[in-house]
Structures are given as C-alpha cells and as structure tokens.
Amino acid sequence: xxxxxxxxxxxxxxxxxxxxxxxxxxxxxxxxxxxxxxxxxxxxxxxxxxxxxxxxxxxxxxxxxxxxxxxxxxxxxxxxxxxxxxxxxxxxxxxxxxxxxxxxxxxxxxxxxxxxxxxxxxxxxxxxxxxxxxxxxxxxxxxxxxxxxxxxxxxxxxxxxxxxxxxxxxxxxxxxxxxxxxxxxxxxxxxxxxxxxxxxxxxxxxxxxxxxxxxxxxxxxxxxxxxxxxxxxxxxxxxxxxxxxxxxxxxxxxxxxxxxxxxxxxxxxxxxxxxxxxxxxxxx
Numbered sequence: 001x002x003x004x005x006x007x008x009x010x011x012x013x014x015x016x017x018x019x020x021x022x023x024x025x026x027x028x029x030x031x032x033x034x035x036x037x038x039x040x041x042x043x044x045x046x047x048x049x050x051x052x053x054x055x056x057x058x059x060x061x062x063x064x065x066x067x068x069x070x071x072x073x074x075x076x077x078x079x080x081x082x083x084x085x086x087x088x089x090x091x092x093x094x095x096x097x098x099x100x101x102x103x104x105x106x107x108x109x110x111x112x113x114x115x116x117x118x119x120x121x122x123x124x125x126x127x128x129x130x131x132x133x134x135x136x137x138x139x140x141x142x143x144x145x146x147x148x149x150x151x152x153x154x155x156x157x158x159x160x161x162x163x164x165x166x167x168x169x170x171x172x173x174x175x176x177x178x179x180x181x182x183x184x185x186x187x188x189x190x191x192x193x194x195x196x197x198x199x200x201x202x203x204x205x206x207x208x209x210x211x212x213x214x215x216x217x218x219x220x221x222x223x224x225x226x227x228x229x230x231x232x233x234x235x236x237x238x239x240x241x242x243x244x245x246x247x248x249x250x251x252x253x254x255x256x257x258x259x260x261x262x263x264x265x266x267x268x269x270x271x272x273x274x275x276x277x278x279x280x281x282x283x284x
Contacts, residue, residue, distance in 0.1 A: 010037040013105040013132065014074070014098050017041035019057040019065055021155040021174055022135060022189060024199035025148045026109035027069070029134035031204065036132075039103060040074040041066050042094060044087070047077040055196040056159050056219075056237035061211055068205040085224070088123055095127045107132040111144055111191050145179060145188040153202035160195045162218055162234040169195060170216045170236055193233070214239035 013036040017023050030036050043052055043062055050059045059075070066073035076090045095106065106129050110116050120131050138144045155174045160166060164186070172178050174197055179188050186194055201208040216236040224230050 011035055011105050012037050012039060012101075012103045013107050014038070014040045014042050014094075014103050015071070015107045016109070017043045017062075017066075017073070018055050018109065018196075019043070019052055019062050019199060020055050020109075020197040021148060021153070021199060022109035022111060022191075024109075024153050024155070024202065024204055025144075025151060026107065026134040028151055028153065028202070028204050030107050030132070033134070036105065036107065038071055038107070039101065040098065041069065041071050042074045042076060042098075042106075044076045044078050044090070046080055048080045051237075053078060054159065054193070054235075055198070056235070057198055061198070061209065064209045064211075065199070065205075068207055068209055070206060091123060092127065095124055095129050099127060099129065104128070105130045105132050107134065109133075109135060111135045111138070111141060111189055113191060141187055141189050141191065148174075148189075149176060149179075151202065153199055153204070154208075155197040155199045156213065157195050158198045158213065158238045160236050161193060162236055164194045167216050167236045170238060171213045 013030075015023075015027055015030065015038050017027070027038075030038065045051065045059060045062075046053055049056075051057060052059075052062060063073055074094070076094050078090055079086050106120070106124055108117075108120060108131065110120075110133050117131065117133060117136070124131055135144055138147070157165075157169050157172045157174065157178075160169050182188060190196065198211070200211060215238075217239050218234060218236055220232055220234040222230050222232050
C-alpha cells in the first residue's frame with residue numbers, strides 16, 4: 001500500500017510591514033505557522049520624506065530589511081497630511097492590486113487595539129481580504145513582550161511621543177532593562193504609540209541590517225480621525241543622513257568569524273543611515 005503525503009496549500013498573503021518590533025514579531029510567528037505564502041512586505045511611506053509613516057524609518061533601510069528577510073518590498077505612498085481618507089484610498093488600491101494576484105489575507109502586527117483591528121476589517125472585508133493578527137489573543141501585553149524578548153529579535157527605539165518617553169529614549173535597545181525602566185502605567189509594547197522601533201537582527205533575517213542613529217528632530221502630525229476631528233501628535237524621530245559607515249568591514253569580519261556580534265549602533269555617532277552600497281546618492 002502506498003502512502004501519499006498530503007500537503008495543504010499555503011494561503012497567499014501580504015504582510016503589512018512597519019519595520020518595527022511588533023511587525024517583526026508577527027512576521028516571525030506567521031512564518032513559524034507555515035500557513036502562509038507571504039508574497040510581499042507592504043509598507044506605507046510619506047511621499048515627501050520617503051520615510052515610513054509613524055516609525056520614520058528611511059526607505060533604504062526598509063529595503064535593506066526586506067532584502068535580508070527575502071520578501072519583496074511593496075511601497076504605498078501617502079500624502080504628508082496623513083489623513084485616514086488618503087490612507088484608506090491607498091490601501092484599497094494596494095489590496096485590489098494583490099487580490100488580482102490571488103492574495104486573500106493581509107497580516108498585521110496589532111496586539112490588542114480593537115478599534116484598529118475593526119477599522120482594518122471594515123476596509124478589507126468588502127474587498128474579499130481577510131485580516132490576520134498573529135499576536136492577537138495572547139493572555140496579556142506583558143506575555144507578548146516576554147515572547148518577543150525570547151524570540152531573538154533585536155530592535156532599537158527610533159521614534160517616541162514628545163510628551164511621553166521623549167528624546168532620551170531614542171537609541172535604546174528594547175530589552176529587559178528597558179522594559180523594567182518604563183512607568184507602570186505605560187504599555188510595555190508601546191501599543192498606544194508611546195514609542196516605535198527599528199528591527200535590525202534576529203531569526204527572520206539572513207544577516208543583520210547595518211545602520212546608525214542620528215540626532216533626533218521633532219515633527220508634528222495633524223491626523224483627521226474617522227469622526228472628522230483633527231488631533232495633533234508630536235514625535236521625536238531619528239534624523240537620517242547617508243554617510244559611509246567606516247566600521248562596516250570590522251563588523252562584517254566579526255560576523256564571519258562567528259564571534260559575539262557587535263551591535264553596530266552602539267558607541268557610534270547618532271546618524272540613522274545606511275551602508276554605502278545600500279544608500280542612494282542623497283548627500284543632504
């Protein structure tokens with residue numbers, strides 16, 4: 001008698017990529033499940049600054065992440081005004097684009113914000129796209145953070161709320177010491193926008209993403225909410241400058257010898273930049 005192995009066809013999906021901690025954690029979980037054929041990392045970009053919305057990660061670094069992950073990056077450009085109407089229109093166009101390619105699911109990294117998940121479902125359900133949330137339903141936010149810390153993912157804080165953690169938190173690693181330092185009333189995962197991160201290393205990457213952090217600057221956003229009201233948010237964001245990272249060869253030799261990894265952003269000038277070969281001709 002012959003036995004035939006039955007393999008369930010994977011679900012064709014797009015992962016909505018922010019470049020940060022929860023996004024990386026959710027991608028790691030989605031890959032571990034082996035349920036999904038993830039065909040793209042979808043990222044929303046401010047059309048003028050060419051940075052990711054909210055996290056403020058420069059496009060070259062987002063591309064470097066995607067290259068190391070091994071999934072194509074799909075850019076959705078948003079207007080600087082950043083209102084929900086613009087976001088909804090752009091995401092609808094992206095969803096229809098991928099639906100034509102057989103995509104049936106969009107994966108996100110939300111943890112417990114029910115209004116955010118409900119909004120995503122309202123926008124995507126009429127298009128025949130199902131929302132997947134790999135981090136959703138865990139017992140508590142603290143458990144999600146413990147699972148993140150155990151995953152081996154490495155992230156650094158690149159954006160903070162001006163009236164919260166402020167500028168001093170920029171550049172800190174998200175590790176047990178950082179979590180212990182947070183005020184008791186603050187969500188450990190920064191789910192309410194208290195801080196945003198850049199993920200540069202861990203099990204989802206084939207190799208670490210090289211970078212440096214720059215002098216933070218403040219930026220305010222006027223966001224038009226669903227009820228029509230406008231709310232202003234002010235953040236500190238790492239500055240970006242395309243320069244040559246002179247210690248790159250030393251760092252790569254450390255990786256090649258298999259010795260303990262040197263974290264590329266620590267002890268260096270704070271310049272959120274990319275290695276020379278990953279950078280464009282931007283000299284500003």
